[in-house]
Amino acid sequence: MLAFFVRRLVQAALVMLIISVIAFSIQDNLGDPLREMVGQSVSEAERQALREEMGLNDPFLIQYWRFLKKAVQGDLGTSYFFKRPAVDVILDKLPATLELVFGASLIIILFSVPIGVFAAIYPKHWFSKLAMGVSIVGISIPVFLTAILSIYIFSVELNWLPSFGRGETVEIFGGWTTGFLTRDGLVHLILPCIALSSIMLPLFIRLIRAEMLEVLESEYVKFAWAKGLSPNRVWFLHALKNTLLPVITVGGVQIGTLIAYTILTETVFQWPGMGFLFLEAVNRVDTPLIIAYLIVVGLIFVITNTVVDLIYGLVNPMVKLARPQGGDD
Amino acid sequence: MSLLEVKNLEVRFAMRKEELVALRDVSFKVEKGERLGIVGESGAGKSVAAFSILNLISKPGYISAGEIIFEGQDLTKLSPQQMSQIRGNRISMVFQDPMMTLNPVLTIGTQMTEALHAHQDISKEDAKQRAIETLAQVHIPSAATRFDQYPHELSGGMRQRVVIAIALITKPPLIIADEPTTALDVTIQAEIMDLMMELCRTSEVGLILITHDLGVISQMTQRAIVMYAGRIVEEGDTKDIINDAYHPYTHGLMDALPQKTTPGQRLNQIKGVMPALSSIPDGCAFNPRCPLVADICRTTIPDYSNIGSTRVACHKAAPRGS
Numbered sequence: 001m002l003a004f005f006v007r008r009l010v011q012a013a014l015v016m017l018i019i020s021v022i023a024f025s026i027q028d029n030l031g032d033p034l035r036e037m038v039g040q041s042v043s044e045a046e047r048q049a050l051r052e053e054m055g056l057n058d059p060f061l062i063q064y065w066r067f068l069k070k071a072v073q074g075d076l077g078t079s080y081f082f083k084r085p086a087v088d089v090i091l092d093k094l095p096a097t098l099e100l101v102f103g104a105s106l107i108i109i110l111f112s113v114p115i116g117v118f119a120a121i122y123p124k125h126w127f128s129k130l131a132m133g134v135s136i137v138g139i140s141i142p143v144f145l146t147a148i149l150s151i152y153i154f155s156v157e158l159n160w161l162p163s164f165g166r167g168e169t170v171e172i173f174g175g176w177t178t179g180f181l182t183r184d185g186l187v188h189l190i191l192p193c194i195a196l197s198s199i200m201l202p203l204f205i206r207l208i209r210a211e212m213l214e215v216l217e218s219e220y221v222k223f224a225w226a227k228g229l230s231p232n233r234v235w236f237l238h239a240l241k242n243t244l245l246p247v248i249t250v251g252g253v254q255i256g257t258l259i260a261y262t263i264l265t266e267t268v269f270q271w272p273g274m275g276f277l278f279l280e281a282v283n284r285v286d287t288p289l290i291i292a293y294l295i296v297v298g299l300i301f302v303i304t305n306t307v308v309d310l311i312y313g314l315v316n317p318m319v320k321l322a323r324p325q326g327g328d329d
Numbered sequence: 330m331s332l333l334e335v336k337n338l339e340v341r342f343a344m345r346k347e348e349l350v351a352l353r354d355v356s357f358k359v360e361k362g363e364r365l366g367i368v369g370e371s372g373a374g375k376s377v378a379a380f381s382i383l384n385l386i387s388k389p390g391y392i393s394a395g396e397i398i399f400e401g402q403d404l405t406k407l408s409p410q411q412m413s414q415i416r417g418n419r420i421s422m423v424f425q426d427p428m429m430t431l432n433p434v435l436t437i438g439t440q441m442t443e444a445l446h447a448h449q450d451i452s453k454e455d456a457k458q459r460a461i462e463t464l465a466q467v468h469i470p471s472a473a474t475r476f477d478q479y480p481h482e483l484s485g486g487m488r489q490r491v492v493i494a495i496a497l498i499t500k501p502p503l504i505i506a507d508e509p510t511t512a513l514d515v516t517i518q519a520e521i522m523d524l525m526m527e528l529c530r531t532s533e534v535g536l537i538l539i540t541h542d543l544g545v546i547s548q549m550t551q552r553a554i555v556m557y558a559g560r561i562v563e564e565g566d567t568k569d570i571i572n573d574a575y576h577p578y579t580h581g582l583m584d585a586l587p588q589k590t591t592p593g594q595r596l597n598q599i600k601g602v603m604p605a606l607s608s609i610p611d612g613c614a615f616n617p618r619c620p621l622v623a624d625i626c627r628t629t630i631p632d633y634s635n636i637g638s639t640r641v642a643c644h645k646a647a648p649r650g651s
């Protein structure tokens with residue numbers, strides 16, 4: 001288990017290194033950082049001097065090495081627009097985005113597992129057929145359309161739910177603001193979370209159903225029936241555990257995709273998160289902020305994947321392959 | 330009263346276009362502590378027959394006629410709850426491939442004790458005790474360690490011993506084993522067969538043993554059934570089936586045994602193949618492959634006739650060589 005853990009950590013570090021190279025190389029392609037900093041009024045000679053002083057004329061690798069050294073200390077440069085460390089600007093918005101992703105994941109898990117499992121156990125039931133039909137439609141509707149439609153129905157027409165911002169939040173620890181603890185905050189979370197979960201939910205329902213159908217046909221499930229176990233034990237222990245193994249892996253990757261989709265969702269709902277901030281940063285060519293966003297998101301992605309892999313390792317006994325295989329015959 | 334009496338069993342598969350008959354008019358008995366073998370080529374219906382006893386036929390199969398009387402009650406009339414009290418409790422099964430039979434994510438111990446908990450009011454400690462005893466009974470070394478291991482930590486032969494232990498743990502009067510050694514190495518096959526033989530003898534457990542191998546049948550069983558295309562074509566005491574069979578299909582199976590072939594020569598396989606369920610020929614299903622075929626064989630399904638201990642369905646039934 002320790003070897004597995006170490007291997008996974010090394011992998012994660014490698015991935016982060018690659019992300020940092022990519023993020024750093026974007027810098028040169030996003031226009032001249034000097035112009036952003038000093039404006040047009042400075043003479044060409046002064047510019048050159050400044051360039052030399054800032055090390056912008058150094059070879060790529062040396063510049064990257066400098067960037068990396070600062071980056072591991074949590075310094076990703078200063079946002080041109082906010083005039084504050086880019087990491088701080090991003091981290092201010094991190095809770096809003098993570099709570100959105102968390103809410104959407106919660107919706108996905110709470111609905112996809114029961115619906116997918118039900119549809120596999122009772123494939124001919126009208127509800128299963130309905131769920132499969134709706135999920136096909138759901139996959140093909142883009143997130144922004146779901147978002148706008150839900151705003152139109154629940155905010156504009158019915159006036160049940162707010163469609164704008166986070167509502168009332170409270171600070172819990174270390175500057176983390178949460179909307180989960182106030183009624184207003186929760187109400188504000190509903191529509192954005194539903195919109196964000198809308199493509200992934202049908203995907204997971206279908207995935208879980210397909211996996212479960214396959215597992216139900218397996219010999220070991222047949223053998224479990226032959227032992228005279230209760231249907232609940234066969235379905236929810238023997239079959240479900242094996243169904244969820246591949247789903248956990250896919251789920252880890254999809255959380256990353258979910259973060260990518262927050263850019264869209266946050267824009268539609270004016271959600272004050274990292275995605276919204278990122279779009280603004282792109283508009284303002286705020287390079288340090290863009291790079292900081294990419295690296296923070298990359299880090300979240302790598303962390304979730306590593307955690308998911310570790311969970312997978314805990315659930316799946318076959319991952320502990322460090323021990324030699326038995327063979328006594 | 331027999332332990333098990335299957336009467337005129339018919340099993341169908343409700344396919345989209347048509348109903349396929351997988352078993353027709355299958356009748357046989359198993360006495361208490363008796364070992365019965367079922368042979369036949371692939372597709373003969375051996376597995377369907379075995380699984381239909383516990384109503385575990387895979388979809389879209391169902392029992393369309395007949396009775397399965399076990400310990401005096403007709404299993405075809407039981408509710409699902411009543412049926413699950415028979416499964417794994419009064420009748421256990423051993424499947425073909427031990428690599429697939431055990432659940433990869435549950436420990437050996439869990440998979441053993443759950444069978445006990447499903448059928449008996451037994452404490453966790455007692456169940457564990459019973460499981461370890463049963464593992465020792467099937468000659469698994471360091472049984473207590475195995476209890477906490479996962480299937481992938483055991484070799485194929487060991488896993489089949491575990492499966493047999495699971496089948497035995499509730500002390501059922503009947504075990505159905507569907508080709509329990511086909512997936513194993515040849516050297517381990519004999520060990521597993523010896524083990525099953527020993528266990529059935531010492532505990533007076535009845536056994537239905539399905540196999541391709543007439544050699545195994547002759548070593549293991551007291552009575553034998555030969556199946557072809559969903560029908561029993563010959564049934565009798567094992568020694569009579571082996572030595573004095575009447576059906577040309579049984580003769581064909583005997584001739585195909587490697588021991589009957591001169592070394593270096595090809596095996597004397599029966600020409601042709603078992604028909605698919607959708608294209609079973611009229612008359613005797615075996616007629617296109619039969620060396621003794623006559624006109625009547627192509628039109629009329631042969632009835633059973635009794636000759637000594639044997640029951641045979643063949644218009645041309647005759648002992649070997651005549």
Ligand SMILES: Nc1ncnc2c1ncn2[C@@H]1O[C@H](COP(=O)(O)OP(=O)(O)OP(=O)(O)O)[C@@H](O)[C@H]1O
Pocket residue numbers: 342351369370371372373374375376377378387388389390541604605606
């Ligand atoms: N689920 C199913 N749907 C349709 N046909 C089936 C199904 N299961 C079995 N059959 C058919 O029933 C017939 C008997 O199959 P069965 O599995 O009992 O053969 P078998 O004698 O056990 O063969 P083998 O030695 O290969 O295990 C075959 O023709 C097979 O194609």
Ligand SMILES: [Mg+2]
Pocket residue numbers: 375376377507
């Ligand atoms: Mg079979």
